[in-house]
Amino acid sequence: MKPFLKWAGGKSALVGEIAAAFGPDKCSGVYHEPFLGSGAVFFGLKAKGLISDASLSDSNFRLASLFQSVRMMPHQVSNGLSLMPSGPGWANSYYEIREKYNQDSKLAPSFEQSVRFIWLNRACFNGLYRENKSGDFNVPKGSYKQLSLPPRAAIACAAAALRDTLINSNSAIDAYTFDECGGDWMYLDPPYAPLNSTSFTSYTGARFGVDEHRALAARALEAVQRGVKVVVSNHDTPFVRELYSEDYWELRPMNVRRSIGAGRSAAQAPELLIVGRSR
Numbered sequence: 001m002k003p004f005l006k007w008a009g010g011k012s013a014l015v016g017e018i019a020a021a022f023g024p025d026k027c028s029g030v031y032h033e034p035f036l037g038s039g040a041v042f043f044g045l046k047a048k049g050l051i052s053d054a055s056l057s058d059s060n061f062r063l064a065s066l067f068q069s070v071r072m073m074p075h076q077v078s079n080g081l082s083l084m085p086s087g088p089g090w091a092n093s094y095y096e097i098r099e100k101y102n103q104d105s106k107l108a109p110s111f112e113q114s115v116r117f118i119w120l121n122r123a124c125f126n127g128l129y130r131e132n133k134s135g136d137f138n139v140p141k142g143s144y145k146q147l148s149l150p151p152r153a154a155i156a157c158a159a160a161a162l163r164d165t166l167i168n169s170n171s172a173i174d175a176y177t178f179d180e181c182g183g184d185w186m187y188l189d190p191p192y193a194p195l196n197s198t199s200f201t202s203y204t205g206a207r208f209g210v211d212e213h214r215a216l217a218a219r220a221l222e223a224v225q226r227g228v229k230v231v232v233s234n235h236d237t238p239f240v241r242e243l244y245s246e247d248y249w250e251l252r253p254m255n256v257r258r259s260i261g262a263g264r265s266a267a268q269a270p271e272l273l274i275v276g277r278s279r
Helices: 012-022 040-047 061-072 074-082 090-104 111-123 152-161 210-225 238-243
Strands: 031-033 054-058 165-169 185-188 229-235 249-258 267-276
Touching (some): 054 061, 061 111, 061 152, 074 152, 090 111, 238 267
């Protein structure tokens, strides 16, 4: 099952490797994913029958609200999408819809906002999600002749997968305050440590820097020591290797194709799949 959102750094192509990192057995407890993004790993593991109960969260409250709307009101979301422009000329509405989305984001969450979120995700450049310091979504429109919006069946499948889940929006600090126990699984896909000064790693105005990465690694190790199966994704850099000592973690190098910038072809980026060693 593929996610219904396009997402920079999405893990759809890596679900098999991530599932294998958790081992051959099903999760006997709760699956935790505090950096949800598009939910590619959650949806993939769910489709494989490897997880049941799940606790999902993301520091982007708009994203968490979207998943809550899809879970509770899939028909309204699909109906709303059917009324959004998608044929030739859709681009004429882009900046008006983006402005309305930013204005209404200051109000209580609604399924209408979730519809706008999905539409902007499919209409903006490369499916990129980015906010300025004021918290406004500021990605320009993409260059598409027409839009490919998620079909009704995709929304319905997502709603069914999300049925037995707890979905929260947490701050960057709360997102890695864990209370897992033995038998649980946890997948961590934080904003990546930068490869260089121009690497794109931030989706919202919230900062996730060196101190946050160190705190996350420490909390993840605590979870491993409590018997939680923990898998982490990040760039393969000296800093990341320092955080995840091979005394406690198995480091699996991978080369992943990534493309974000305009005019750039996909390039191989060195990444690590970091797997907690069982006690």
